[in-house]
Amino acid sequence: MLDRLGRSAxxxxxxxxxxxxxxxxxxxxxxxxxxxxxxxxxxxxxxxxDQAAALYDELAARRFERTDVIVTLxxxxxxxxxxxxxxxxxxxxxxxxxxxxxxxxxxxxxxGKTAVNHAAGKNLVGVFHQPSGVIIDTDFLATLPQRDYQAxxxxxxxxxxxxxxxxxxxxEQQGSAILSRKARVIExxxxxxCRIKAGIVARDEREAGLRMLLNFGHTVGHAxxxxxxxxxxxxxxxxxxxxxxxALACARGWLAPTSVERVRNLLESLGLPVRLHRAVExxxxxxxxxxxxxxxxxxxxxxxxxxxxxxxxxxxxxxxxVARALQAIRLT
Ligand SMILES: NC(=O)c1ccc[n+]([C@@H]2O[C@H](COP(=O)([O-])OP(=O)(O)OC[C@H]3O[C@@H](n4cnc5c(N)ncnc54)[C@H](O)[C@@H]3O)[C@@H](O)[C@H]2O)c1
Ligand SMILES: [Zn+2]
Numbered sequence: 001m002l003d004r005l006g007r008s009a010x011x012x013x014x015x016x017x018x019x020x021x022x023x024x025x026x027x028x029x030x031x032x033x034x035x036x037x038x039x040x041x042x043x044x045x046x047x048x049x050d051q052a053a054a055l056y057d058e059l060a061a062r063r064f065e066r067t068d069v070i071v072t073l074x075x076x077x078x079x080x081x082x083x084x085x086x087x088x089x090x091x092x093x094x095x096x097x098x099x100x101x102x103x104x105x106x107x108x109x110x111x112g113k114t115a116v117n118h119a120a121g122k123n124l125v126g127v128f129h130q131p132s133g134v135i136i137d138t139d140f141l142a143t144l145p146q147r148d149y150q151a152x153x154x155x156x157x158x159x160x161x162x163x164x165x166x167x168x169x170x171x172e173q174q175g176s177a178i179l180s181r182k183a184r185v186i187e188x189x190x191x192x193x194c195r196i197k198a199g200i201v202a203r204d205e206r207e208a209g210l211r212m213l214l215n216f217g218h219t220v221g222h223a224x225x226x227x228x229x230x231x232x233x234x235x236x237x238x239x240x241x242x243x244x245x246x247a248l249a250c251a252r253g254w255l256a257p258t259s260v261e262r263v264r265n266l267l268e269s270l271g272l273p274v275r276l277h278r279a280v281e282x283x284x285x286x287x288x289x290x291x292x293x294x295x296x297x298x299x300x301x302x303x304x305x306x307x308x309x310x311x312x313x314x315x316x317x318x319x320x321x322v323a324r325a326l327q328a329i330r331l332t
Pocket of ligand 1: 018033042043074080104108109111114140141235
């Protein structure tokens with residue numbers, strides 16, 4: 001893949017320190033040209049402009065040029081931050097995503113959304129910049145802690161809910177094989193998720209409409225992530241966001257109560273939270289939902305399900321509906 005991007009290109013591998021220690025050596029060995037390893041502290045708090053600036057300093061010191069290449073190695077944080085640096089340094093370098101979490105393999109590495117967070121909310125500063133390639137090697141997942149693995153499953157359930165009812169049933173049938181990480185099942189899970197995500201992005205790269213559906217569960221999810229100061233994993237917040245969105249849809253008479261229950265049971269059986277572990281201010285959460293990137297003219301927009309596999313964007317969601325839906329995840 002690197003050959004396609006130019007024989008003389010230098011390569012910067014961007015990874016958090018934890019992933020770098022575990023997996024960078026194997027990757028660097030396979031890169032047969034000048035390269036550098038640039039690292040940053042693990043965790044969501046590294047998705048910040050000043051962390052991007054520190055990486056620019058390192059690229060400048062190593063005289064990285066337009067034709068050089070960035071490889072992001074790691075989870076969604078490395079992909080979003082490294083991708084943002086690739087998109088903005090010298091107005092854009094080619095980059096390759098090498099995901100090492102399930103979250104990144106089935107979602108974050110695909111589609112070209114790059115971003116850092118802002119004090120006002122998550123992913124508020126970013127650009128669309130497609131990677132030149134995504135290399136998924138399931139061997140990387142061997143070292144991934146079970147909690148992070150399970151968090152990634154929330155995005156898989158999300159993809160099933162918005163695009164493929166039979167895939168939701170597959171999760172129910174394969175539950176224990178998914179949790180015990182059977183190789184055959186992981187491969188099928190990754191392949192099906194990549195097809196769903198890439199299929200949606202290919203039809204609406206810049207989120208003019210269809211791509212918005214991928215935000216299912218993320219309005220409340222992102223608000224929670226921010227409010228809890230990244231104490232929960234992204235996927236865990238998405239699971240809670242899905243439960244809240246389904247409660248909202250149900251209260252409108254869209255999604256049947258049996259489907260709401262079915263999804264909650266599935267998330268729970270996959271080890272994902274469906275209730276908050278501590279009290280949060282409903283008012284604050286609501287005001288964070290209003291910072292969501294889907295808000296238009298001050299009005300909140302939610303992706304909601306009519307039924308499993310049939311999502312729709314609701315343009316007229318009222319604050320009191322959201323406040324009520326938040327009860328489903330037991331807020332005070
Ligand atoms: N751009 C997109 O389209 C998109 C989509 C979904 C999520 N995201 C973003 O992705 C981020 C979440 O991604 P994540 O859950 O992968 O988080 P992450 O990158 O922080 O990884 C989670 C933790 O796992 C560790 N880790 C990574 N790979 C490992 C491995 N193989 N073995 C052991 N430890 C490993 C990391 O060091 C980190 O501590 C969020 O910031 C979210 O906004 C972006
Ligand atoms: Zn997500």
